[in-house]
Amino acid sequence: MFQKIVLIFILIFSLLSCSKNEITYEPQDKVDAYELYREGYNAFERGDYFFANKKFSEAELNFEIVELAAKSALMSSYALYGINFYTESLDNLERYLRKYPADKNVIYAHYLIALIHYEQISDEKKDLRPLIEANKKIDFFLSKYPDTDYSIDLKFKKDLIQNQLAAKELYVAKYYISIQKWVPAINRLKKIVQNYDKTIFIEEALHRLVEIHYYLGLNDEAQKYAKLLGYNYNSSEWFEQSYKVLNKDYKIPKKKRVASKDGFFKKILDKIK
Numbered sequence: 001m002f003q004k005i006v007l008i009f010i011l012i013f014s015l016l017s018c019s020k021n022e023i024t025y026e027p028q029d030k031v032d033a034y035e036l037y038r039e040g041y042n043a044f045e046r047g048d049y050f051f052a053n054k055k056f057s058e059a060e061l062n063f064e065i066v067e068l069a070a071k072s073a074l075m076s077s078y079a080l081y082g083i084n085f086y087t088e089s090l091d092n093l094e095r096y097l098r099k100y101p102a103d104k105n106v107i108y109a110h111y112l113i114a115l116i117h118y119e120q121i122s123d124e125k126k127d128l129r130p131l132i133e134a135n136k137k138i139d140f141f142l143s144k145y146p147d148t149d150y151s152i153d154l155k156f157k158k159d160l161i162q163n164q165l166a167a168k169e170l171y172v173a174k175y176y177i178s179i180q181k182w183v184p185a186i187n188r189l190k191k192i193v194q195n196y197d198k199t200i201f202i203e204e205a206l207h208r209l210v211e212i213h214y215y216l217g218l219n220d221e222a223q224k225y226a227k228l229l230g231y232n233y234n235s236s237e238w239f240e241q242s243y244k245v246l247n248k249d250y251k252i253p254k255k256k257r258v259a260s261k262d263g264f265f266k267k268i269l270d271k272i273k
Helices: 002-017 033-045 049-062 066-082 086-099 106-119 129-144 149-178 182-195 202-215 219-232 237-246 262-272
Strands: none
Touching (some): 033 049, 033 066, 049 066, 106 149, 129 149, 149 182, 149 202, 202 237
């Protein structure tokens, strides 16, 4: 919950910092939309997202300046997100995008939509739909806003999603292998090779394809996948196992110690954080 609060304030920092001065100027003869917004903002700062959502919604209805009405609608969506009202927040964001398509802050709306779908992923073994929908929303954001600060976070989340989808395919493939249903097993493994080749499961998928084709007497196909595995992952344990399948007298050589890559990956993770 603490991380979510921090994220919310990071997301809206530029939104609010550039709007404070605007909110302080109140026309004398208008409904006090500015005061409604201030009340919503103060409630948001103290974590009272229910009240904040109410005041931001009221402010949107009373602002005659389109930019400020749009800002209020977006802040209402953030407030709903803050209390895990995901469906209501998504509905509000979709309405915001329809009503204010030219607003300068639409990037935040698209990012929050992707984030909400990602946070709704629960058990991918039971239901893949949230996973697939989150992947679709992230792809949309990355195609539209590839060089933004938010794209770094979403690229990391996309990698995690891709690994989850690949894991699901491998899980099903192994089940088919266990009951000797070779065709559906091959189809699942090929899907990993074609769609999830950047995941950690690609090596095992290629090895399983070697095993199945060799077992079925399709040596050319087995050799094809073994070469693909060897060319790209020749230091992998899965390549060694595939080599053993195709060369019965093969003995696994002792591995040479290599320099640790922990420092390199730590630098990447530090940047992502």
